[in-house]
Amino acid sequence: MPSLFILIPLFGLMILNLPLKGLMRAIAFWFAAALFFTEIIVSISHHPIFWNNSLEVFDTFFTMDFSIDNLSFLALLSVGIVSLASLTVARYMIADRDHRFDFINLLIIASIGMSGIAMVRDIFSMYVFIEVTAVASFIMIASRRNASALEGAFKYIMLSFIASAMMLAAVALLILISGNTSFTALHRAISAAPTSLAASLATGLFICGLLIKGGIVPFHGWLPDAYSAAPAPASVLLAGILTKASGVYTLIRITVSVFGFSSPLEKVLLFAGAASVLTGAFAALVQEDFKRMLSYSSISQIGYIVMGLGAGTELGVLGAIFHFFNHAVFKTLLFVNSAAVEDKTGTVDMSRMGGLSSRMPVTGATSVMGFLSTAGVPPLAGFWSKLMIIIALWLSGHRIYAAIAIMAGVITLGYLLMMQRRVFFGEVAQGMEAVKEAHPGFQIAASALAFLCIATGVFFPLIYLKIILPAKEIFLH
Amino acid sequence: MAVSALWTVMCRSLLKAAIGLALTSAIITMLMFRLNSPLAAVFELSVCAGLITAVFVSTISLTKPLTHKEIMEISRERFKRFVYLPVILGLLGLALTRLKLPLDFAFPPAAPENDVRVIMWNMREIDLFGQIAVILGGAFGIVMLFREAKRR
Numbered sequence: 001m002p003s004l005f006i007l008i009p010l011f012g013l014m015i016l017n018l019p020l021k022g023l024m025r026a027i028a029f030w031f032a033a034a035l036f037f038t039e040i041i042v043s044i045s046h047h048p049i050f051w052n053n054s055l056e057v058f059d060t061f062f063t064m065d066f067s068i069d070n071l072s073f074l075a076l077l078s079v080g081i082v083s084l085a086s087l088t089v090a091r092y093m094i095a096d097r098d099h100r101f102d103f104i105n106l107l108i109i110a111s112i113g114m115s116g117i118a119m120v121r122d123i124f125s126m127y128v129f130i131e132v133t134a135v136a137s138f139i140m141i142a143s144r145r146n147a148s149a150l151e152g153a154f155k156y157i158m159l160s161f162i163a164s165a166m167m168l169a170a171v172a173l174l175i176l177i178s179g180n181t182s183f184t185a186l187h188r189a190i191s192a193a194p195t196s197l198a199a200s201l202a203t204g205l206f207i208c209g210l211l212i213k214g215g216i217v218p219f220h221g222w223l224p225d226a227y228s229a230a231p232a233p234a235s236v237l238l239a240g241i242l243t244k245a246s247g248v249y250t251l252i253r254i255t256v257s258v259f260g261f262s263s264p265l266e267k268v269l270l271f272a273g274a275a276s277v278l279t280g281a282f283a284a285l286v287q288e289d290f291k292r293m294l295s296y297s298s299i300s301q302i303g304y305i306v307m308g309l310g311a312g313t314e315l316g317v318l319g320a321i322f323h324f325f326n327h328a329v330f331k332t333l334l335f336v337n338s339a340a341v342e343d344k345t346g347t348v349d350m351s352r353m354g355g356l357s358s359r360m361p362v363t364g365a366t367s368v369m370g371f372l373s374t375a376g377v378p379p380l381a382g383f384w385s386k387l388m389i390i391i392a393l394w395l396s397g398h399r400i401y402a403a404i405a406i407m408a409g410v411i412t413l414g415y416l417l418m419m420q421r422r423v424f425f426g427e428v429a430q431g432m433e434a435v436k437e438a439h440p441g442f443q444i445a446a447s448a449l450a451f452l453c454i455a456t457g458v459f460f461p462l463i464y465l466k467i468i469l470p471a472k473e474i475f476l477h
Numbered sequence: 478m479a480v481s482a483l484w485t486v487m488c489r490s491l492l493k494a495a496i497g498l499a500l501t502s503a504i505i506t507m508l509m510f511r512l513n514s515p516l517a518a519v520f521e522l523s524v525c526a527g528l529i530t531a532v533f534v535s536t537i538s539l540t541k542p543l544t545h546k547e548i549m550e551i552s553r554e555r556f557k558r559f560v561y562l563p564v565i566l567g568l569l570g571l572a573l574t575r576l577k578l579p580l581d582f583a584f585p586p587a588a589p590e591n592d593v594r595v596i597m598w599n600m601r602e603i604d605l606f607g608q609i610a611v612i613l614g615g616a617f618g619i620v621m622l623f624r625e626a627k628r629r
Binding site for chain 2: 006007010013066099102103105106109112113116120122124125128129131132135136138139142143145
């Protein structure tokens with residue numbers, strides 16, 4: 001029944017757009033909320049009734065061959081959590097009913113793309129679903145229709161097209177090598193000819209395409225413009241999961257299941273990861289725009305995931321997977337809070353803010369949880385995933401990269417403390433006296449995400465044994 | 478194909494560029510027929526030359542036309558920027574044909590025996606749904622981005 005994650009939203013979308021405007025606009029939010037909530041529940045439960053059974057009625061017409069493992073569960077869980085948070089933000093921030101309805105449509109399309117990416121085991125199908133997310137992202141970024149939004153969207157679409165062309169060329173080469181596009185067949189063909197020039201070329205092109213999609217240095221130029229220019233609910237989705245599903249989850253999956261680890265690939269991943277960690281952290285230090293600072297922080301945190309993968313060991317990959325999930329949670333929390341601040345103050349300029357904790361106590365307190373988890377402060381979730389990555393780098397002999405990861409953690413703590421002090425601590429800034437706490441919808445979303453940061457960290461041994469460790473089955477081909 | 482692709486990028490009018498894109502797709506279709514891939518050719522013709530051109534033309538109809546002066550300025554800038562593009566493309570093509578890269582694979586034979594229904598519905602059903610989602614995304618994009626123009 002995993003195919004229901006594609007079929008229900010797709011047919012639901014068609015029904016929502018039937019010419020019954022008032023009724024469909026009223027139920028669109030609840031349909032999307034039920035969809036994402038169900039995704040969260042079935043991803044946590046791993047229940048065989050849902051995942052292993054098939055519906056005979058559906059099987060008569062649809063025979064989609066999806067495959068689910070523990071990495072897919074974690075990705076689907078992240079998709080559900082972030083999509084639900086983005087939907088909540090959209091409900092309270094997009095005042096125009098038509099625009100809100102359009103955004104919900106796009107959110108459902110993006111969730112189809114991300115769920116497809118998490119469940120396919122075929123490189124061409126993966127490419128198709130990456131394109132689904134790319135189309136939805138581009139429209140979300142451009143939807144404000146001002147100069148900066150169009151600039152951000154244009155940069156994104158240009159780089160995204162280059163990445164797509166590279167990935168498509170790689171897929172063509174891989175079909176020539178193996179005659180098939182399934183992960184298993186490709187892995188077999190590439191393992192049989194490790195020195196093949198065509199295989200190396202395909203690996204290089206595909207990985208390069210994914211690095212562009214993931215906004216990893218040196219291909220990160222589009223990311224801060226896109227995240228900061230997009231409307232707040234779109235920023236939550238883009239920063240929380242969308243970019244990572246199409247560029248980072250795919251990188252982990254393809255590297256482990258198709259191309260396999262090799263010394264040149266590990267070097268590329270380690271270098272790109274370290275460059276991202278440092279570039280993102282240093283750039284975040286000097287930002288005045290709240291959302292732009294968080295965007296650079298995302299580049300830095302994605303760098304950790306890539307470095308963990310570059311370690312080329314089981315521990316490194318598990319650390320990368322765990323940080324992928326943690327980053328989805330704490331970055332979504334920070335972007336939800338930035339949306340709440342933008343909604344109440346009308347600005348994202350940190351130089352005009354100050355003392356908002358006294359006016360927005362829930363937003364301020366949950367923001368502390370978000371930034372402490374991002375900075376890797378124990379016992380919050382971010383600490384454990386960063387620790388796993390650093391230990392993996394150290395044990396695999398990449399000690400300089402381990403040192404870079406530790407140093408960047410200190411810089412992360414620095415810029416996030418500066419953000420917290422400038423936005424939430426101290427005396428109330430001039431013109432901010434009348435600011436009130438965010439809508440209860442924002443508060444519930446932020447509190448749930450903050451709770452997740454704490455619970456994942458405090459119950460780390462349980463989470464590690466039950467959720468993270470089983471993900472190593474991706475090494476079994 | 479290269480000439481029509483270059484014309485698409487360089488021409489002044491958006492509408493002519495959309496037609497140039499359709500022409501490029503039509504030539505790619507012919508190449509695909511020549512390479513014994515009729516199925517890919519049919520899809521290239523129907524989706525790229527047909528559907529996408531229709532979407533582009535309807536989108537362009539909603540945009541504000543530029544003045545003659547603006548068009549001349551933009552095309553001058555564009556010419557300066559892309560004047561070396563045909564030369565680079567030519568040299569790159571020549572280099573790739575002369576280099577004889579040791580690409581160690583044999584071209585698999587085309588499989589024309591499967592008809593469209595078998596390939597799309599039995600072999601690539603997942604991709605079919607992905608493509609429907611892409612088309613829906615494009616349609617929502619046009620509705621969303623041009624709603625204001627419609628309102629005005």
